[in-house]
Amino acid sequence: MTKSEEQRAKNGPIICADKLTRAFGKTVALQELDLRIEPGEIFGLVGPDGAGKTTALRLMAAVMRPTLGRVRVSGFDSVKQAESIRPHVGYMPQRFSLYPDLNVLENLCFYADIFSVNDGERQKRIEQLLAFANLTHFTDRRAGQLSGGMQKKLALACTLIHRPDVLLLDEPTTGVDPVSRREFWDILTDLHISGTTIVVSTPYMDEAERCNRVGLLFKGTLIECGTPASVKAKIQGQVIELRPEPMARAQEALAHQPDVLEVQVYGDLLHVLVDDAYQRMPQLKAALEAAGVQVNRLRVIQPRMEEAFISLIHRLQQ
Amino acid sequence: MAANDFAIHTDNLTKRFGNFYAVDGVTFNVRRGSIFGFLGPNGAGKTTTMRVLLGLLAPTSGRAVVLGYDVARRPRAVKKRIGYMSQRFSLYDDLTVGENLRFYGRTYGLDNDRLRQRIQFVLEMADLVGRDRQHARELSGGWRQRLALGAAILHEPELVFLDEPTAGVDPVSRRAFWELLYRLANGGTTIFVTTHYMDEAEHCQELAFIHAGKIVAQGAPDLIKTTLMKGQVLEISPDQPAEAMRLLKVARAEGRLKVDDVALYGAQAHIVAPDVGRVMETIAHLLQAGGVEPGQMDVISPSLEDVFLSCIR
Secondary structure, three states: OOHHHHHHHHOOOOEEEEEEEEEEOOEEEEEEEEEEEOOOOEEEEEOOOOOOHHHHHHHHOOOOOOOEEEEEEOOEEOOOOHHHHHHHEEEEOOOOOOOOOOEHHHHHHHHHHHOOOOHHHHHHHHHHHHHHOOOHHHOOOEHHHOOHHHHHHHHHHHHOOOOOOEEEEEOOOOOOOHHHHHHHHHHHHHHHHOOOEEEEEEOOHHHHOOOOEEEEEEOOEEEEEEOHHHHHHOOOOEEEEEEEEOHHHHHHHHHOOOOEEEEEEEOOEEEEEEOOHHHHHHHHHHHHHHOOOEEEEEEEEOOOHHHHHHHHHHHHHO | OOHHHEEEEEEEEEEEEOOEEEEEEEEEEEEOOOEEEEEOOOOOOHHHHHHHHOOOOOOOEEEEEEOOEEOOOOHHHHHHHEEEEOOOOOOOOOOEHHHHHHHHHHHOOOOHHHHHHHHHHHHHHOOOOOOOOOEHHHOOHHHHHHHHHHHHHOOOOOEEEEEOOOOOOOHHHHHHHHHHHHHHHHOOOEEEEEEOOHHHHOOOOEEEEEEOOEEEEEEOHHHHHHHOOOOEEEEEOOOOHHHHHHHHHHHHHOOOOOOOEEEEEOOEEEEEEOOHHHHHHHHHHHHHHOOOOOOOEEEEOOOHHHHHHHHHO
């Protein structure tokens, strides 16, 4: 471990949520969230729209008060010591309000003003951030004229101006193209290497794989928390992947087979979730043959994050 | 196959705005009854290509034939036979489910009997039977999507264009939505999807990656992953992931490690190189010199994102 990694580990979790709850009228957006986020980790809050991700981040950023329970960030309570939290946290909301008529530089200066980043350090800091976000040659461009990916990078730069220890990013790459998304994650990796704690919410399952740990949120409840590997291991069963011809007939033949938990199409591939792949293989092959289906490829694969998530939701609903 | 056997056929399709080639010599075919995905950044030419195919923009040069019609010469003929579901759903929140469908049906020129029949079909398909009096704004993500899809297919189009259809929707609803798309495709409807979403791209039967106006990779997702990757992906599980990344990045910046890419994935690092066998030892040495145990090293299958990035590097 690096020295700072050691030091940080000694100080305990950087974010502690205890029975953190938020209701809006009759709707409970977040239900008794118990969560510990370790310093320096990249933590992913994964879940669909309406799961409670934005609410959780707003509560941690101390821009919203809980209905019940509490959350502490860097040791400060989000209600009683909200002002003390702000210097430690960089919060990037989902629809980040950059000023579209201000150019890149003006936006950064504006945020530097808000966070009282003093004049001596300011120039250097802004230059650093421009380089970091690959925006050095775009200082005159109006924020409204930047591409989606560049807007997100600028928004991130504005969030970093005061060197926060903790970044709370609400769906920072939603709607962004694959290249920009990848560049964004390169920036997050550099921040991670330098010790920043990052909590990122995402509806993208493949992004969840890039986090140290993930928390799966569904309808306001944390249904699972752990490393991506441990979450995927929670699927009770194995996935057999095959390329059948014709697909629709293969799907039908297998969907009602005993011990087949789930069948899912991915383009020209079929994923079959069974309890034990090697035990069920002969049975499935027989069913496919009987239905006149030709199988061009067959193998046992690791389940994806999406499959783990759906499997966990199904179990909840049973 | 002749151009007419495809739902969409483009041949060196080009669209220029002044000096800017938004679409630059794009050639691809979409088989009838298939699900075709168009993947790429905004500004890459995805939206412009779609507009040309929808009959909204004339090509500068090259050809696009949609459902047998040359879009440059017969744009109106194309429009009648296609459906379009936009990203922002274009549902009227103040109207009910039924009112939305009747509005769209009438706009597509469906008369009373056929309209009623088709509305019933759509309600059943979208699992919205009995909810036609509900206001569209009361529907959650997954249901809105299904309604929007339903509105796009009221007139039984042979080809449907979907723009980012499942952004932000939960995995269960997304799955149900794709089941719908598969059923439509099995029934002969061709489906053209644009997406940023790699997970979604996996559901398509065929994909085209577009970047800076050109197609950089094309084929079935599985085939793309196994044949179009430039280089290999090495996954290592070091005992100190962040420190390992730092060492690898510094070595790369200083020219001591010649690889195409280094990225962190949770507690693993992914290294892309033309021949990973050659760099494995270098990696092990430089990590150990920095006090990090490299851990297990495996060549892994590339993801679609890995392939896409390798194609444009």
